[in-house]
Amino acid sequence: MNGWHVDGYTEVRELGRGGQGRVVLARNDASGAPVAIKYLAGGADEADRERMRHEARMLARADSPHVARLYRLVERADGVAIIMEAVDGVSLKELLARNGALGPEASLAVLKGSLLGLAAAHALGVVHRDYKPANVVVPADGTSRLVDFGIAVPAGREAGGSGTASYMAPEQWDRHVARPAGDVYSATCVFVECVSGRRPYGGDRRELMRAHLTAPVPVETVPEPLRPLVAAGMAKSPDDRPAGAAAFVADLERVAREAYGPDWEERGVRGLAGAAAALAALFPLAAWLLPGGQAAGHAAGQAAGQAAGQAAGHAAGQAASQGAGQASSGTAGHITAHGAQHGAGQAAAKAGGTAVKGAAGGAKGLLAAAAGTAAVVAAGAVVVVTTAGHGSGGKHDTGAPSALTVAAVRNCTTTTYAGPTRTTMTPSPGPAKVRLPEQVRLPKGAAVFRSQTGQYLIAPAAERCAGALGVDGGGETDIPARTGTGGAGPTGSIVQVLPGGVGSRYQMDCDYFPDSPEGRKQGECRPVLPVQAIPTGVPSVRASIRKDEVTNGGPPSPYVAVSLATMDPNGWPTVVGCTKPWAQADLCTAALTYAFVQAAGGAHAAKADLDRAARSIAAFVASAKR
Numbered sequence: 001m002n003g004w005h006v007d008g009y010t011e012v013r014e015l016g017r018g019g020q021g022r023v024v025l026a027r028n029d030a031s032g033a034p035v036a037i038k039y040l041a042g043g044a045d046e047a048d049r050e051r052m053r054h055e056a057r058m059l060a061r062a063d064s065p066h067v068a069r070l071y072r073l074v075e076r077a078d079g080v081a082i083i084m085e086a087v088d089g090v091s092l093k094e095l096l097a098r099n100g101a102l103g104p105e106a107s108l109a110v111l112k113g114s115l116l117g118l119a120a121a122h123a124l125g126v127v128h129r130d131y132k133p134a135n136v137v138v139p140a141d142g143t144s145r146l147v148d149f150g151i152a153v154p155a156g157r158e159a160g161g162s163g164t165a166s167y168m169a170p171e172q173w174d175r176h177v178a179r180p181a182g183d184v185y186s187a188t189c190v191f192v193e194c195v196s197g198r199r200p201y202g203g204d205r206r207e208l209m210r211a212h213l214t215a216p217v218p219v220e221t222v223p224e225p226l227r228p229l230v231a232a233g234m235a236k237s238p239d240d241r242p243a244g245a246a247a248f249v250a251d252l253e254r255v256a257r258e259a260y261g262p263d264w265e266e267r268g269v270r271g272l273a274g275a276a277a278a279l280a281a282l283f284p285l286a287a288w289l290l291p292g293g294q295a296a297g298h299a300a301g302q303a304a305g306q307a308a309g310q311a312a313g314h315a316a317g318q319a320a321s322q323g324a325g326q327a328s329s330g331t332a333g334h335i336t337a338h339g340a341q342h343g344a345g346q347a348a349a350k351a352g353g354t355a356v357k358g359a360a361g362g363a364k365g366l367l368a369a370a371a372g373t374a375a376v377v378a379a380g381a382v383v384v385v386t387t388a389g390h391g392s393g394g395k396h397d398t399g400a401p402s403a404l405t406v407a408a409v410r411n412c413t414t415t416t417y418a419g420p421t422r423t424t425m426t427p428s429p430g431p432a433k434v435r436l437p438e439q440v441r442l443p444k445g446a447a448v449f450r451s452q453t454g455q456y457l458i459a460p461a462a463e464r465c466a467g468a469l470g471v472d473g474g475g476e477t478d479i480p481a482r483t484g485t486g487g488a489g490p491t492g493s494i495v496q497v498l499p500g501g502v503g504s505r506y507q508m509d510c511d512y513f514p515d516s517p518e519g520r521k522q523g524e525c526r527p528v529l530p531v532q533a534i535p536t537g538v539p540s541v542r543a544s545i546r547k548d549e550v551t552n553g554g555p556p557s558p559y560v561a562v563s564l565a566t567m568d569p570n571g572w573p574t575v576v577g578c579t580k581p582w583a584q585a586d587l588c589t590a591a592l593t594y595a596f597v598q599a600a601g602g603a604h605a606a607k608a609d610l611d612r613a614a615r616s617i618a619a620f621v622a623s624a625k626r
Helices: 046-061 092-099 104-123 180-196 205-214 224-233 245-260 264-277 294-311 313-326 345-362 364-369 501-512 582-602 607-622
Strands: 009-018 021-028 034-040 070-076 079-085 089-091 136-139 334-338 375-378 381-386 406-411 413-418 421-425 433-435 446-450 456-460 466-469 475-479 493-498 542-547 559-567 573-581
Touching: 009 034, 034 046, 046 070, 046 079, 089 092, 092 136, 092 180, 092 264, 104 136, 104 180, 104 245, 104 264, 136 264, 180 224, 180 245, 224 245, 245 264, 456 475, 456 493, 456 582, 493 582, 501 559, 501 573, 542 582, 542 607, 559 582, 559 607, 573 582, 582 607
Parallel strands: 406 446, 413 466
Antiparallel strands: 009 021, 021 034, 034 079, 070 079, 089 136, 334 381, 375 381, 406 433, 413 421, 446 456, 466 475, 475 493, 493 573, 542 559, 559 573
């Protein structure tokens, strides 16, 4: 033990320990939700503390579905800790140790997801420096997540020879300037290991250094169509590699489509989901959530509910996402099996259903606290727990809210800028469907979009979504996609804005949080427009709302123009703005309420606080008619 622990959390078990400290699985005493807490090692100096702060700042800004989310940074005289998302899955290191080679398509899927996580860091000007299988977690949905940025540094900073020897780029073995191309090299090394079942080079540290510096790139260990990808990613000179992860993703997708067809990713993710689900007993939450033999089955479902649509193919995945959306803290009243495959699916579904019945009954309160999911991937089938019988007129209703809304999710095309390099891509598939929080009512004709940060936005279904993300972390997502003229246009717009760099961050702080410590850093802080604070119920997240002024066009009068800002624990704001004709004011209410609930709900705000804030947002929008 470190001699202290974060108040308000009960430690469940240790997940890992190293030179920098230890990581534990813990339970939020107020909500019961699981979290991971990373404690800095005892006796750490101020430089170690600053590295921990830097990691927290990076996690707070890299709001990507492929990076573990930050909840809080806690500093005390006797220690520092990061409270973050508990990613329930198995490490890629464990998958490789148990299964050996994963095959080309599954390996490409792992590489793409990991690169998108790295791209989020690179867009913030951060170099990971220690990408390796142990730092990649694969949940039961077959996606991949980065979970450790402990030695990350700002791009352009001089750095020493830190990292893991089997995956270190040639320049990383000595003093060098940290560049995203170093992460590209490490990711390619891991890709080779995934495809071939063995690392690119072997030997002790001295032999590894010599190989990384001088040995030929081992392209012969991967199938011929993938060799150009490996040759480029493991080029000895960083100038000969893709400049960053976003550029490498574009190369990967082109090569994968040419070699394995347009549906390569679906097959790859499905293969990863099966491999991860087979090791569900190793998931961090397995032993905690459920006792005995039920743990393995439920642990797979715990992660599968968020993005099962991509894990088991379109038909099965949609059923799993639907079930995850309908599940609640009540006892499951109905079990259906969808997507049984390869002849054995029905038997597997029946066996899985038996396990789920016991699981749902034994953890009904905990299921909701741990994201409300109840889809289990087992033996080629997806078993979905729902709360009301299909075609039964609700006879099996178990007390779940009657107005649950499950909406299909659309991805926003994003253009990433890294100096002169511009890469346009669609985010890696996330959940096919999402269950809206009960505070949000989806207006008729509206849809849910996923921005480049992984945040969900509500906007008219008929419109197109596009975003841009700069190397400084600044970015904007626009619905409808802007044509270059700016302004809201006659149909209005819904916009998500991220600050780019410290200057724009402080300006947002001043505009939306003038009385906060962050806003007062500007000296004399004069907001452009009046703002109204919205209590969140959690001290780590702040929110405010204001009426905006429309310039350069906009809907004809009457209309509504409002924006809501949320501030994370590290003082980084995100703004969602809505300008719409008055007849569509309900869209603004829904969009801003959803933005608030994602920020405050992710920090475990109580339902009563979320309800109160939703009413305040609705009243504010109603008063904003112009």
